[in-house]
Amino acid sequence: MRPTYKSGEELLKEIQMTDMPFGSVAVWHLGQSGVIIKGGNQDGYIVIDPYLTFSIEERSPNTEFKRGFEPPLTPEQLTDASGILITHSHDDHLDLETIIPIAQHSSHTYFALPVPDVHVLEKKNISSKQIIGAKAKEKFRIKGFEITPISAAHTNYERDDNGNDRYLGFIIEVNGVTVFNCGDSVVTDELISDIKSYRPHIAILPINGQDYFRTSRWIVGNMNYRDAVDFGVTIGADMILPVHYDMFANNRENPAYFVDYIFHQYPNQKFHMMVPGERFIYYK
Template identity: 55%
Template sequence: MRETGESMAINKSSEELISEVRQTNVYRDSISFWSLGQAGILFKGREEDGLLCIDPYLTSSIEEVNPETEFKRAFPPVLDPAMLQDLDGVLVTHGHDDHLDLSTIKEIARVSGSQFGIPAPLVPSVQEQLKNKDILSVKDGEVVRMRGFKVTPVPAAHTDYEKDSSGNHLFLGYLIEVNGIRIYHSGDTIVTSELIEKVKAFKPNVAFLPINGTDFFRTSRGIIGNMNSREAADFAAAVGVDLLVPIHYDLFPINRENPANFVDYLFHQYPYQKFHMMVPGERFIYHK
């Protein structure tokens, strides 16, 4: 059967957004997801699958801690983390503040019974903040389950593969299987031949890939880059993904990529590649 998608443009409050999440019904061979901005994605499967979130940055903690920072939000959080009482799992890809936001994580831990999947090298620092909470130490290739979500971590190169003294990767992406759908969320990474091989073998239906790229001037200011829009498109084609959803280009004006370049490159090089540009807070229902 041909795979299709349904999207819904939004301009809603936190209350309206969480109401939409709760009222959305997911059926066989489907997944519903919402953009939280930056790399944050909220997934909903069937009732027995539950709710899973990746890299939620739902505060303004970066600029509140350091008012002089370059990293100032272009738009407010789409959702109050205190509204995520129903969350079953949170996955964090790495320790940068826009991916591991302890203010968001602590609030989710306060209001929910969520599990927290944290890269092994970061577990001690997170454990200090989330005492007596269910923290999973996630490692390359070791499958974890968060309710109905089967999660396999894969290494990410941001912009190199980095390990701690125990050999555990600091940067991860996630291969996720739920309700007949295969999802790849890359976290922050560049393209490597090893990554292409692993993701291609997984045969993802949907891939969430960064497109903000990297350059000399950002790197010289300590801004670590990712694949750019062309590389994301080429990567999607190389691994055979059905639907490509770009991420990590919208929240911080000093670390953006014009998504028009992404669309233009797809139009000329891969005119049959399905993709969707998400508005922060938008719902997308993917089914096959």
Template identity: 40%
Template sequence: MSNANLNGRPDADRQLIREIADTKVPYGMLAMWSLGQASFIVKGGDTVVYVDPFALSDEEVERRYGLKRLFPSPAGPEQMTNADCCLITHEHADHLDPDTITAMAAANARTLFVAPNCCLDAMRECGVSEARLYRAETEEAVIEGERLSVKPIPAAHEQLERDEEGFCKYVGYVVRLNGVTWYHAGDTIVYDGLVERLAAERIDLALLPINGRDAFRTGRGIIGNMDYREAAELAHLAGFGLTVPMHYDLFAGNTERPGYFVDYVYERFPRLRTHVMARGERYVFVSDAAL
């Protein structure tokens, strides 16, 4: 979607969803679109997976949360009718957006939803029925099928936390789709055991936050993530095939330059593959399984 008109929202909405439908993704490949922040759409074969879809307009974001979007969403919630599966990493509004989930739940009765235990009531309030709502229990596949496998992984945003029932409040996901294993980290820092846990999964493609954390943002109530150095070191140690930085571009005051990540990788791990998503880009990933 390199020439998409992101200023004319209705046209851009239709163009994005049409492009996803028209994109052919042979075995061993994935097509991927970024909605900004940690929001991604990933297609493998005929299966479409959304992660943390956040599509509120500039005006709604500022009215509700007092935040300013740095660019508009390439699609509105009402247009997101094509999801086979929607994965939620945690309860923060830029990851679990009630308007977007409500619209997606109403638009497609076949969409399956996965979310941490502490998010399930919010998902039900958005109209997600019990029959298609899965609790993100870590360390086991919550969806296991021929086309799609989804395994939640604990995330530490900035700490590993559990709810009163003992379930992880923050998760990432290891997804096996179309012969490709990919990992969406959610919001997390690098904690003890994460490298080994991910290395064992043999990740082809990883999406990692790079916006970091500092005392000033903490003072404003912004919970942090790994920074670009930590993301690069994790990618190297865990042996990711390709790493895409995320969670650095959507809200003023909580950004990072993805070039810092690329420069750090180039200087220290020159054989490590990376890709920075352009706004509106369709990126096609080709794994060894396609060759």
């Protein structure tokens, strides 16, 4: 199991001490799709899709989904988070073994997730006052963060009987910077239309793709490296941060393909490849 770039108390102290001036944000990569976003101290910080345990393989020892590196933080180290955003209910995004300890140790942290999955947290006795049922295009606020959920297609749009999306991305506006976290999705005309008007400064996009053999094993796919780059350019993102390529050996993509494609097709497009535990500083 490979080491992380930075972890534990050292990483936690860095998060707590980081205070960004207006027009900038800090992003930390937690592995898979997990990220932390922070502006100024007054804004607090949010965490998106944290998978910080070994729960998948502990629950199913024969699974092909086995972590390739240690979690950079424990759930208990995130109890000062202002909010946890969950894009959908797959175990590497909605990890109850990560969520429950945070809720048990923090009465001020909000948990936002698609409306069809709210009952999952309610059944674990998480206070309804801390749960935000997220609906596409219905804005909500967590401390200094204005957040707009966006419908996502993983690999299709799926909705409950009331028309509520089961998969979401999030437009996140904080400290003068706009970030789009796609969650798990493929590219669609609707997604392009929804995001293009925002012209996000940062687009956080999955690049692990999909193929026949993974689909035949019920592994739900995403945009691939080429889709992610073309989509990021089309929506006018200043910076593309790829994710969902590093944790599980059975469901990832070589990020060198992403870099090579940008180099040949869009040599002026900004991007950054993050490693787990790394802080990336963005100034618009």
